[in-house]
Every structure is written in structure tokens, then in C-alpha cells.
Amino acid sequence: MLSERRLEVLRAIVQDYVGTEEPVGSKALTQRHDLRVSPATVRNDMAVLEDEGYIAQPHTSAGRVPTDKGYRLFVDKLADVKPLSVPERRAIQNFLDGAVDLDDVVGRTVRLLAQLTRQVAVVQYPSLSRSTVRHVELLSLAPARVMLVLITDTGRVEQRVMDCPAPFGETSLAELRARLNARIAGQRFTEVPRLVQDLPESFDTDDRGLVQTVLSTLLETLVEETEERLMIGGTANLTRFGHDFPLTIRPVLEALEEQVVMLKLMGEANDPEMTVSIGRENAHEGLTSTSIVTVGYGSGDEAVAKLGVVGPTRMDYPGTMGAVRAVARYVGQILAEK
Amino acid sequence: MLSERRLEVLRAIVQDYVGTEEPVGSKALTQRHDLRVSPATVRNDMAVLEDEGYIAQPHTSAGRVPTDKGYRLFVDKLADVKPLSVPERRAIQNFLDGAVDLDDVVGRTVRLLAQLTRQVAVVQYPSLSRSTVRHVELLSLAPARVMLVLITDTGRVEQRVMDCPAPFGETSLAELRARLNARIAGQRFTEVPRLVQDLPESFDTDDRGLVQTVLSTLLETLVEETEERLMIGGTANLTRFGHDFPLTIRPVLEALEEQVVMLKLMGEANDPEMTVSIGRENAHEGLTSTSIVTVGYGSGDEAVAKLGVVGPTRMDYPGTMGAVRAVARYVGQILAEK
DNA sequence: CCTGGCACTCGCAGGGCACGAGTGCCAGTT
């Protein structure tokens, strides 16, 4: 176990390095922080920290830089989430309150988060699998053509157009609409397949074609769209990444564009409080020099989706975590109001 | 007016520079192109081209580089749009055919375009102002709460939730729905305000509150959403931009994220065939070293929106233009089928 | 009007050098 002071030294190293982006030496440390010991002592402590793998030197005769393990310890033990200032909170609320629909909420959230953290923001759309059905609407567009509109409690709308094997009457459609809503409105998406299973049997054989078509499209929509969507913003902040540019930034942009990758990573973040995934902890090659701060948000107690930021491992963890948490809370509130 | 050969020299310079990214000299030119004259002659031609402002030297004793004006001439007079190969076309069609809904079409288009051109792709969602109403749906969510769902002929869906001043009956809502659709279904969005103008008068005073609320929300939606949306992809390709990185790439990323900026720029591209805006021709600071190739696409003869790519002024214009045009055509087809 | 020749410019890569930040170790102090 590391002594109190050594932890203190690690904390100081992380803070300085995050601030300056340059390897930090023993002398500079003692000057900028009130450690009450001499540089020589700090050097000894640093040697220990290096042995334990918390810090490293880029080359002999350079200062030290925290390793992923060092950041890990810092985040777990040494850092407090830094709450936002009152004006900041007010600004968040005002900004989010102006949103007119779900897209707008997500869009504003992304911009906000990117601005607050000066990093790349990622916001998952409220996921269908965890939401409930608010309403299903069926519209006939042509004799044998139906449009299905699915509306969720979070305001998300999905629609599909389908062709039926045979023409159908307006009353049949109304009947189907009514029964369908009676069964699944207010229910969770995951329940839907079970709930509609025996629906075709209760219809005239004439209408079976219609019912079958609609149901299979509905279920298909559920499956396809459980694969969630993301909105990403603030990529311009990647340019503040480091000096060794193209190499670092390129794979990050690629990873961000592959929504599947991001969804997977966010899916693995399961801490109810907040998850910080540092450097090589990220199960994706392009993101091994980034850290991802993720938190769930939701309209009720339960998280319906996640949001977070992606930044260099060398990031201001307390500040970032504070911003991410605050934004998640306000978004939750806004969604609850809709 | 420039002689035939001088134009030929300019064409050769553009081609070589695009390929190598390095200033091109007279000797290299005569070797790689069949100009039938000696380097010395080419040098004289180059001196003229430079006087006229078509090319420039980064420094004395370096090769020449095309200027914006040079690219302009190249695009207008010297370049042919390069059609895609048959396999490429087939691949495009196959890939786009798999799309399930509008979001998917746009998403696939963006990815496709980014991949084909190895640049940043920008696709505008089919715009509401140029589309027609397919259907308006009204759903009562609570005694005094209505959801408005607006469906366009291109498959786009917008929805809003609103609170009415007083509770209303289901029949009133059905009545409004029916009359509203009778008037505006199939009509252009721009016509809607005129068409619904006198609608409130034809309702009972009891229901006026409902009607007013719904109509004002509808009109608001039209205004707000005429401000179109974009999808952007392939930003990772920005890393192939040039050597002088952060400086170039940052403002481009910023401009791309400001959808308003991109929408404005695309809005100015009004050539029915294809618009190429080069370097400083772009009315936005961050994009003065990029070129934008834009083309309209649509389900019928008429363009409902635009798509294009953003790349360095030093880009392969014929190839890019070919890809952009081809993609626009196929997207148009796909939309027509929906 | 084109060409070959020639002198000139200048960016760039490579080598050598001095500087200084930072380290590890050790002996001395508390």
C-alpha cells in the first residue's frame, strides 16, 4: 500500500500533467504543490510510483507521466467529482428547456456536453428496449398499403411502410389498431412479442394477411431499432488532443463514426453511478489513448440510455465527471416533463 | 485567352499535384505527360500561367501549385466528370437497397459517399418545404393533451406534443383530423398555411381552443423544420488533409458541426447539374481551403434536398463529381420507391 | 516559337555542439 504522501505526489503529478501536457519533474512539483518535502524526497517517491506502474518516463531524463493505472487510481481514490457552479447549472437548464422535441433534446445535450467539457460528446437516444409503447398508429396509404407509426414514452417515433398481400377495409384496420393499442400501449417493448402472439387468431381469416403483415413489421422494427442510435458532437475538440496528431486522431474519428463500436463500449459501462474507462481498458484499438466517461440518464429512476464524453486519457477527470453527471440529471428531468 | 497547350499544362499540373500533393516542376511534367515540348517551354508557359493567377509557387525555387482560380478553370473547362465503373454502380445500388427507412437511407448514403470519395460526406434530409404532406395524425394522450404527427411523402416524420386550453372529445379530434387531412394531404408544405387559414371558423366555439392549438403547432413545426437537418460522415478522412494539420482541420470540423453553416453553403449551390465551390469561393472562413461539391437529389424530377462532399481544394474533381452524381441518382431512385 | 545551356535561389536533411531539465545515488543530518 502506498503511503499518504505518495498518493499525494501521484495526485499532484496527474493534476500538473493534465494542466501542462508536459512530463512533470520533481522540482516543479514541489514548487507548485505544498508537499512540505524536498525534490529529492519526491524523487524517491516517484521512483516507487514508477516501480508500481503508476507513472512512467517517456525517456530517461524527462519528467514523469501518469500511466493508465495511475489515472485509474486517481479516479478511484484521489479525485472528487467537481460539482458545477450555480451559473453553469442554470445555463444548462435554460439551454435544455428550449428543446422542442426529442431530436432537439439530444442535439442540445450533445452540444452542451461538448462545450462544457471541451471534448467529444456522445449521447445515446433513449433506447426502445427499455422504453414503453405510448401508442401505435396505423394509416392506410393505398388499398393494400399501410404505414405503421410507433411512438414511445420518451417521444421517439419510428415508422415503416408495408404492402399487404390483399386489400383490406378501413374497419379492419381500425379494429386492429384498437386491439393492438389495448394490448401493448403502456407496455415495455420487450413484452410486446409475447403480448401480440395470439392476436391473429382472434381475427377473421380475411384479415389475417393484414394482421400478420403488420405484426411482423412491428416485431422487426423492435428488433432493428433496439440497436440504438447515437448523436456525436464536439469532434473539433479532438484537435486539442496532443502534438502527435494524425496518428492519434484518426482512429478516434473512425471509432466515433462506427456507431456500433460506441454503442458496445457504452453498453459495457454498467456502473449505476458513473463509469470511467481509461486508455487500454477500452476494448477498442482506436481508443486506447482515450478515456470515456459514461453515465446513464432517464426520465424516471431508471436509466433509459447513456451519455458521456470521449477525451484524451490526460483529461480533467473531476471536471468532466461533474459536467457529465449534471447534464445527465437535467436531461432526465426534461424527458420526464415530455 | 490561353493557348491550347497552356491549358494542357495547367491540366497536367492539377492532375499531378492532386496525385502527389507536392509542387510540380517543369521537368517532372514533361516526363509524366506527353506534352511534346521541352521543360524550358513548359517553364515559359508556367510563367504565363502564374502571371494570370492560375498557379503559384510556395517559394522561389519550388514547383508550382494550382490556385483557386486554377482549379476553377480546371473544373469548368478542363475536367470531365468521371463516370463510375459498373461494379461500383452495382455496389452502390445494392448497398442502398438494403435501407429500411429514411434515416437508414440517409445514413447509408453518407457512409457510401464518404467511402467512395474518401472525403467528408454531407447529406441533407429531404426538406419539408419542398415535400408534400402524406398524412397528419392526431392522437389524444390525455384529456387535454394531443400529439401531432406529420408524415411527408419522402417518409420523414415529425411529431409534437401539445397541451390544449380545455379538454376535448374524441369525436372533435377525429373531426379535426379528417378535415385537416382532406385539406392538406397531398399538398406542398408551403401551401399549408394558406389552406388551413379559415379552418377554425368552421368548428364549434367549444372546439376552437383545440383547433387553434393544433394549427399553431402545425405551422410552427413547418417553420422550425424548414430549417433542414444534415447527416455528416467520413470525418476521419480529414486526417488525409495535409501536413499542416491542426490549423487546417480544426475550423473544418467546427464548420461541419455548425449545421447552419453547412445548410447555408449548400443552399447557395443552385446549379441544377452540379455545383463546385472552390476554396475562397466558400463564404465561410473555416472552409477557405476546402472545396465543396454539391448536387441536388430527389424522388422525382425535382430536387428535394442536396448532398455533397467536402474535401481539400486539392482533390480529384472528376472522380469526386462522378461519385457524387452517381450517388445522388441512386438515392433519388430509392426515395421514389418508398 | 521552341530548345538547350547556365547561373542562381532556396528549402531541406544531416552532422555537430552546447544547454539544461531531470534523474539516481550517496553521504550527511534530524
Place this chain on the structure above:
DNA sequence: AACTGGCACTCGTGCCCTGCGAGTGCCAGG
């Protein structure tokens, strides 16, 4: 036992200088 000051050592960085070569402009001759 823990801390400190001193000291020799490492090594990356910036700077200057130099030589090379690509590329140019100009000119005289075909």
C-alpha cells in the same frame, strides 16, 4: 528510519552550419 543537499550523468532539444538538388529565369541559337 526518513529526509535533504550535492553531484555526476543522461539525453532530448534547439541552433548553426553546410552541402545537395530540385527548380527557376534568362539568353542565345536553331
